[in-house]
Amino acid sequence: MVEAGINSVVGNTPRWIMPRGRTAVLKDLARQRSLILYREAVEAVRRGEKDLARRYVELGLSILRRADAKKPMEYRRGICPNCKLPLIPGLTARVRIRRNRKEVIITKTCLICGYVVRIPCRRKRK
C-alpha cells in the first residue's frame, strides 16, 4: 500500500490547490488515504473478497469521519449505502438511465443486497 505522508501533500500538489493550515492538510491526507482504501476495495471485490472490500470501505469512511472531511465522489456515489460495498457497474451494480421531459434519472442497483440508489439530474435547458 502506498503511504501518503505530509511530504507527499506538500511535494506533489500544485501551490494553488495546496491545502492551507494544519486542518486542511489533515483533511487532504484523509481524502488521499480514503481514496487508496477505495481502490483497494475495488480490487478486493474483483478478486471476490467481499468482506475484505467492506472492511476497506468502512475504514475509509471512518478516516473521513474522524478528519471531518468531505466525502470524495467515490464515496458519495460509488458505494452501496446499505451494504457498504463499492458499486462497480457490471460486477456489483446495475446502472440504468431513465429520462422524462424534466430530468434524467440514473438508477444504480446493488446486485449484492438489491438496494436501489436514484440520482436525479436536471436536464440542461437549451
Ligand SMILES: [Zn+2]
Ligand atoms: Zn448493497
